[in-house]
Amino acid sequence: MEKEKVEFKETRAYPVVFMIVITIIFVGILAVFYHSTKGRVEQRERIELQKAVLSAFNLPIDNVQANYEAYIKELSFKQKGQEEEIIYYQATKDEEALGNAFIIFGKGLWGGITALIAYTPDYQNIINFAIINQSETPGLGGRITEEWFTRQFSDKQIMTDNEINKFEMVSENADNITITQVKQITGASLSSRAVLDMITNESQRIIQTLKEAL
């Protein structure tokens, strides 16, 4: 008796083979596209960071690359008993130290917040503060990137008698605020609080780590 010929498409192996082939093709396309855009994405992120560092020290950002090379030095130190190095950015102009900037991390309402904070060389005051990445509610918590909000932290005294200062949040419409008060965003008190906590907690960590490392 002649055995009935079964087409490959009808076999049990066909779906498996088909799935493997289609996966290889699409993963290949994705890999090619990822590698073709990788350089551009990394370059853009690098320039954005350099711009943020220059802005943190009130340095000109008209020619980012040249100004960054002229004024900023990338340095690092190790935490005691830890392998990981902490990278920071030191700014000098006309041989005068302007201060040091650090990348800090915090927990927002929906996800992580990454920011850049610059301190005076004695770590007593914040020079500037800027948000690099956040995923708060657009239009509400997302307003933490607005200049009026981040500028509030400029020139704020962060340390008094070797202790991190405590700040108090007040209404966005408050007229006269003291040096220990910060205006919160209307309708986004949790995101505003998250930024304030990030600044105080991370400043505490950085200054403590520096003391131990140096």
Add this chain to the structure above:
Amino acid sequence: MTKIDIFREAAFKENSVWRQVLGICSALAVTNFMRNSLIMGLGVMFSLALSGFTISLIRNHTPRSVRMMVQTLIIASWVIIVDLFLKAYIPDASKQLGPYVGLIITNCILMGRAEAFAAKNTPLDSMVDGIGAGFGYTFVLLIISLFREVLGFGSVFGFTFLGDWWPRWSIMAMAPSAFFMLSILFWYIHQKYYIQVKK
């Protein structure tokens, strides 16, 4: 059916949001700003058109038992390409949308159109259907975000035109207002175009 009929059917008559109640999660999430809605809508339209075309292209060779896995793989690949493209060439838009772009993968409209149309029709028709469904989705997002942005921020596409006299309604920027606006839109469209008034 002509290409125009396919487009009209997908965009309006059988609109994925108000007729099939698909893609609701993102319609609620990104509609507090018109700019976000437009970018999200274009992302969905692009992914729908290309995934529809690709799924249709291989429909005669795709085994039924693994067809949904294949569709998910194709949709996810196109969405990742959109995400990478935005990161590389429109970084501002990518920053604004953040995690929402990844959510296109889980947008029910993509699987819905893949199963309902692309798996049974020609690649070109499927592409037109994808563009139509994406257009209809963008249209809904823009209508909702128009009301939310104007009432919540006094602006349109980020350009403020209502002065300080307008009390910004914070609730319009938050999720609850999206539920209200979507329900009002559903009610209005169904009353006007779908429900036959009995005399």
